[in-house]
Amino acid sequence: MSELIEHLKNDIRIRESLNACIHCGTCTAICPAASFYDYDPRELTAQVHEIISRQDEDKLKELLSGDYIWYCGECMSCKTRCPKDNVPGVIIEALRSLSQDSGLFAESEKGRQQLMIKRSIGEWILNYGYCVVGDHLNLDLFPEQGPNWQWVLDNIELVFEKQGAHFMKEGSGAMRKVPQQDLDELYEIFKVTGGLKRFETIEKFSETKAQQMGMEFDETHDCEYFKHVYTHNSKK
Amino acid sequence: MELTGKQKIWEKYQKEIPSDSYYYARSCIRQNFWPGSENTFIKILREELGKDIKDEAHHTTCTGIAYHSDVVPLETTMTVVARQFSLMSESGYEHFVPSCITSFGLYTEILETWHEHPEIEQTIRNFLKESTGRTFEKPKFLIHPSDVIYSLRYEILKKARYRLINIETGRPLQCVEHIGCHYAKMFPDAGVGGAEFPHVLAGMVEAWGGEVIDYPERRSCCGFGFRQYLVQANRGYSIANTKRKFESMEPYKPDLIVTNCPGCPYFLDRWQYVISEMEGKIYGGDGYGIPALTYEELAGLVLGYNPWELGLQMHQVSVEPLLRKMGFLYDPADKYVVGNQIIQDRPDHPDVLKVL
Numbered sequence: 001m002s003e004l005i006e007h008l009k010n011d012i013r014i015r016e017s018l019n020a021c022i023h024c025g026t027c028t029a030i031c032p033a034a035s036f037y038d039y040d041p042r043e044l045t046a047q048v049h050e051i052i053s054r055q056d057e058d059k060l061k062e063l064l065s066g067d068y069i070w071y072c073g074e075c076m077s078c079k080t081r082c083p084k085d086n087v088p089g090v091i092i093e094a095l096r097s098l099s100q101d102s103g104l105f106a107e108s109e110k111g112r113q114q115l116m117i118k119r120s121i122g123e124w125i126l127n128y129g130y131c132v133v134g135d136h137l138n139l140d141l142f143p144e145q146g147p148n149w150q151w152v153l154d155n156i157e158l159v160f161e162k163q164g165a166h167f168m169k170e171g172s173g174a175m176r177k178v179p180q181q182d183l184d185e186l187y188e189i190f191k192v193t194g195g196l197k198r199f200e201t202i203e204k205f206s207e208t209k210a211q212q213m214g215m216e217f218d219e220t221h222d223c224e225y226f227k228h229v230y231t232h233n234s235k236k
Numbered sequence: 237m238e239l240t241g242k243q244k245i246w247e248k249y250q251k252e253i254p255s256d257s258y259y260y261a262r263s264c265i266r267q268n269f270w271p272g273s274e275n276t277f278i279k280i281l282r283e284e285l286g287k288d289i290k291d292e293a294h295h296t297t298c299t300g301i302a303y304h305s306d307v308v309p310l311e312t313t314m315t316v317v318a319r320q321f322s323l324m325s326e327s328g329y330e331h332f333v334p335s336c337i338t339s340f341g342l343y344t345e346i347l348e349t350w351h352e353h354p355e356i357e358q359t360i361r362n363f364l365k366e367s368t369g370r371t372f373e374k375p376k377f378l379i380h381p382s383d384v385i386y387s388l389r390y391e392i393l394k395k396a397r398y399r400l401i402n403i404e405t406g407r408p409l410q411c412v413e414h415i416g417c418h419y420a421k422m423f424p425d426a427g428v429g430g431a432e433f434p435h436v437l438a439g440m441v442e443a444w445g446g447e448v449i450d451y452p453e454r455r456s457c458c459g460f461g462f463r464q465y466l467v468q469a470n471r472g473y474s475i476a477n478t479k480r481k482f483e484s485m486e487p488y489k490p491d492l493i494v495t496n497c498p499g500c501p502y503f504l505d506r507w508q509y510v511i512s513e514m515e516g517k518i519y520g521g522d523g524y525g526i527p528a529l530t531y532e533e534l535a536g537l538v539l540g541y542n543p544w545e546l547g548l549q550m551h552q553v554s555v556e557p558l559l560r561k562m563g564f565l566y567d568p569a570d571k572y573v574v575g576n577q578i579i580q581d582r583p584d585h586p587d588v589l590k591v592l
Contacts, residue, residue: 032457073461074304075417080431096306113467122307129296134268146509146552151583158574163272163547172293174271188367195312233469
């Protein structure tokens with residue numbers, strides 16, 4: 001059996017969330033992604049079932065290299081209603097893990113976007129202890145925040161203080177500065193459990209893809225490749 | 237007593253919510269966008285109701301947003317969650333209360349996985365020991381803060397200074413409630429009322445005098461979709477799904493939206509602004525939007541807390557029209573006063589959406 005199929009088959013999320021589908025289509029009917037993209041969780045479930053049962057590595061590679069697996073929003077609305085206990089949203093999680101760990105994510109437009117997510121919330125976890133750090137969410141990257149958020153950013157310490165929060169200050173409280181000893185523990189967890197390795201893999205394959213695409217690549221949010229993956233949508 | 241008949245049927249929709257001694261884990265999104273909500277939750281518990289809640293500095297993100305955006309492996313997330321449990325155990329608590337619905341869903345999923353697969357729990361214990369030297373006990377109860385407020389809604393009512401009633405008409409305010417997908421769609425037994433009859437927010441609204449709107453897209457996603465919002469190229473997914481909810485609720489003329497998940501009010505607030513700029517469309521009355529509140533903010537208003545200490549100035553959609561409907565006495569100027577200082581700066585106004 002191929003290594004990729006072996007990995008997929010042994011992922012606990014596949015073992016727990018992939019059963020024979022009866023094609024009722026309920027998951028597709030209630031899926032927000034299916035109402036927006038050309039995406040069908042019923043079809044995805046059947047496809048993965050077939051790939052594993054036939055050990056079709058070529059088809060798996062094609063799936064992991066394409067946009068299709070990146071359309072789901074992981075809202076998990078599909079979990080509630082499936083009469084066969086399938087969870088297409090969790091199957092997607094396993095596929096996306098494999099796509100990144102194998103480097104195939106870099107072959108699709110939607111997959112390449114993982115660089116942006118790694119360089120924002122991924123790195124904020126290690127640097128601040130939070131997935132989201134408000135003062136990094138400027139209106140250039142997130143214009144929908146609106147003028148009120150700009151006012152918050154301009155006066156962030158006072159606005160937070162008014163609400164009893166401790167923006168990047170010592171001690172407990174909202175948006176406190178997480179102590180260095182706790183950030184060190186987080187880093188060690190990421191090192192031991194494969195979190196850092198995934199970050200490195202995303203960087204490595206993104207750099208190679210940037211070279212293939214002839215785009216400037218560095219470690220910042222300002223390089224050509226980063227801006228491209230963050231904003232480019234060929235299906236507009 | 238053995239439950240039979242209808243009592244037995246309804247049993248699975250109930251949730252046991254411990255009445256005291258909570259270990260609080262803050263939410264990445266809530267503390268950034270609605271920091272006053274987290275402080276309000278603690279204030280209500282400690283100062284109004286005399287409860288014990290631990291709020292300490294050493295916990296971190298659970299990595300939930302990164303996990304559901306797929307940049308963090310499952311084993312890493314499980315081990316970070318195990319560390320959170322270790323901090324809870326170390327503090328002598330057994331009731332874990334994560335402030336975020338994404339966290340709540342993830343913790344539920346992880347505990348369920350460990351229950352079904354003890355060998356995975358053991359692997360994670362080994363990872364935690366190796367990386368931090370820590371051990372942990374699993375929580376006796378995993379509860380969302382809204383579960384706690386729901387269980388105390390009549391205690392809060394006893395201290396209420398305002399009701400969810402329009403003082404001009406005497407009629408109940410019309411409320412949209414949005415419980416968030418990861419609260420009970422993944423593990424229905426984990427939520428009050430399950431996925432079929434979610435009552436956690438509806439119970440608060442009804443107890444405090446409001447009326448819940450049952451509109452067609454009531455249970456649809458707010459539109460977050462994790463990577464579908466985080467990456468600018470994908471945001472059409474997010475706004476399109478949120479817009480579908482607005483279009484569906486609009487005919488019922490909601491006075492407010494109350495939300496469970498910290499992310500949902502962000503999308504239900506910000507996308508109103510964007511839709512107004514893109515299409516000139518406004519869903520609330522008189523040119524204002526529909527205020528989208530957290531349940532802590534709603535509880536705080538009912539208790540008569542200062543709206544600006546609750547953090548209602550953080551919303552792009554102005555909340556003042558709602559305050560007026562409730563007959564809420566507030567000082568507009570206090571929005572910009574912090575201790576002895578005054579914020580001189582004022583937010584710019586959007587082109588279309590009216591704000592105060």
